[in-house]
Amino acid sequence: MRRSRNARIAVLGITSLLFLGQACRISGGGGLRRRPRSSEPPPSRTLPPASLPQTGPEGGGLLLHEGFEQGRIGPGWTGLSFNPRTQPPEDSDSFDIVTSPVRKGKYALRITVHPDDAVYPGDRRRDKERCELERLNDWRSGSYRLGNEGREGTEYWYAWSVLIPDGYQYVARSKRSWQIMGQWHDQPDPGQRPTGYSPPISVHYRSSGAAQSLSVHYGLIQRGGPIQVMDAPIEKGKWVDLMFHIRFSRGSDGFLEAWKDGVMLASANGATRITGTNMFNDQPNYLRLGLYRGEGQTQTNSLYYDEIKVATSKADLLGE
Numbered sequence: 001m002r003r004s005r006n007a008r009i010a011v012l013g014i015t016s017l018l019f020l021g022q023a024c025r026i027s028g029g030g031g032l033r034r035r036p037r038s039s040e041p042p043p044s045r046t047l048p049p050a051s052l053p054q055t056g057p058e059g060g061g062l063l064l065h066e067g068f069e070q071g072r073i074g075p076g077w078t079g080l081s082f083n084p085r086t087q088p089p090e091d092s093d094s095f096d097i098v099t100s101p102v103r104k105g106k107y108a109l110r111i112t113v114h115p116d117d118a119v120y121p122g123d124r125r126r127d128k129e130r131c132e133l134e135r136l137n138d139w140r141s142g143s144y145r146l147g148n149e150g151r152e153g154t155e156y157w158y159a160w161s162v163l164i165p166d167g168y169q170y171v172a173r174s175k176r177s178w179q180i181m182g183q184w185h186d187q188p189d190p191g192q193r194p195t196g197y198s199p200p201i202s203v204h205y206r207s208s209g210a211a212q213s214l215s216v217h218y219g220l221i222q223r224g225g226p227i228q229v230m231d232a233p234i235e236k237g238k239w240v241d242l243m244f245h246i247r248f249s250r251g252s253d254g255f256l257e258a259w260k261d262g263v264m265l266a267s268a269n270g271a272t273r274i275t276g277t278n279m280f281n282d283q284p285n286y287l288r289l290g291l292y293r294g295e296g297q298t299q300t301n302s303l304y305y306d307e308i309k310v311a312t313s314k315a316d317l318l319g320e
Contacts, residue, residue, distance in 0.1 A: 026071050026090075026097045026107070062316045063149070064135070066308040068107040071097055076310075079134040081119045081290070094131045103161040103239045103306035111290045112302040122196060129297070132290030135310070136187075149310065150184065150248050150284035156310060157317040159243040160289065163304040166237040170207050173296060179205045180292045181303055184246065187283040197222045200278040200285060201246065201256060212236060216265065218256050218274045228274045230258055230265040239306075245314070246278070248285055254278040 064076040072090050073080070086092035094117070096110040117129035135149070149156055162181060170179055183199035197220075204215040214234050219227040234240050245257040255275045258265045266272045279285060287310070291303050311317035 026099065027110070028099050062309060062311045062319075064308065064310040067105050067306060068097055068109050069105050071107060073097075073109065073133070076135065076308075077133045078136040081130055081132040081134060081288070083117050083119050098304070101163055101165075101239070101304055103163070103241075105306075108163075108304050108306040110302050110304050112300065113291045113293060114300045115298050127295035128293065130290065130292040132288045132292060133308075135287040135289075148284075150286055152249060152279065152282055152284075153247075155245070155247045156312060157243070157245050157314050158287065158310055159241070159317055160308040161239050161241050161306045163239045163306075164205065164212065164234070164236050165302060165304065168207075168236055168301065169299040170205065170297070170301060171209050172206065176295045177297055178294045179297075179301070181205055181290070182242075183288050183292070184278075184285045185288055186280045186285055189281055189283060195222075195280065197280060199288075200280070201244075203242070206231075214240065214242075214260065216256070216258050218276070218278065220277060220280060223277075223280070226276075228267055228271075228276070230267050230274065232260045232263075232265050234260070241307075243317070248279055250277050250279045250282070252276060 066074050066076050068074065072088065073095060080089050080095070082089065082092060082094035084092070086094075089095045090097050093114070094112055096112065097107050098110050099107060102108040111131045113129045113131050115129070117131060118124040119130050123129065148154065160182065172178065180199070180202050182203040184201040185199045186195060186197055188194050200218070200220055202217045204217060206213045206215050212234050214232050216230040217227055218229070219225045221227055241259075241261050243259040245255075247253065247255045252275065254277050255273050256278070257273050264272050267274060289305065289308065291301060293301070309317050314320075
């Protein structure tokens with residue numbers, strides 16, 4: 001599809017370049033355009049604070065609704081982790097705006113991870129790859145401080161839709177060959193280096209070949225756990241609607257509730273609310289959304305995301 005558009009640009013001439021340049025960043029779901037990969041992983045792309053929303057917990061409501069309906073990645077993200085770094089990111093082979101499949105509206109986002117898509121030095125050392133949207137919690141825009149999200153004692157609601165396409169290749173061959181498609185990660189204390197800790201809350205994709213499942217992990221593995229898990233079967237080629245209710249805390253009053261396609265998930269012991277600490281320190285946890293995978297994976301993987309939301313209440317999240 002991209003080749004045909006490039007050909008049209010040559011025919012239509014210079015006067016059409018600006019219009020078609022945007023069109024080239026929108027795909028109907030066809031093949032991916034590969035770019036040369038960097039030998040050194042670049043830093044993640046940082047977005048300007050002026051792009052952040054002007055509403056916040058003080059007024060309640062829906063803080064983020066990302067449906068990619070402008071044909072690009074919207075302003076609700078503080079950074080993007082991908083390699084190689086390309087501007088605009090939608091013109092890379094990592095982020096791609098597509099018209100099919102979509103969960104709602106005209107567009108969705110395809111996120112693709114290739115072999116050697118290391119972003120941070122630690123990724124390369126540990127044979128990990130990623131392509132993620134970031135919503136860091138240390139920004140201000142107007143009267144709204146994004147850092148209110150994920151802070152000690154706060155509660156937030158999150159939702160997104162994800163599709164794992166038919167033909168998706170992945171079978172875990174060891175405990176280190178995991179795949180994470182969404183996570184709430186810790187932040188280091190001011191002036192300190194990133195901890196390298198596992199995320200306190202993460203959404204994993206599991207596959208045994210014939211069966212696929214979604215697995216939500218909760219707990220601080222570097223503090224001895226326990227790690228609590230909620231599992232649910234999923235199907236390739238179908239949109240999965242996920243919703244989460246989280247209270248962030250370093251104490252026993254922290255909790256997670258999760259829904260898949262409107263059905264509440266439960267742990268192996270039947271608990272629909274997982275409780276316990278979910279913070280390593282008093283710095284806020286933050287959302288990373290996209291594909292992050294462990295060692296020994298040589299295949300190229302693509303996931304589709306749409307209808308990403310963050311809100312201070314369930315009613316605001318669902319528009320009730």
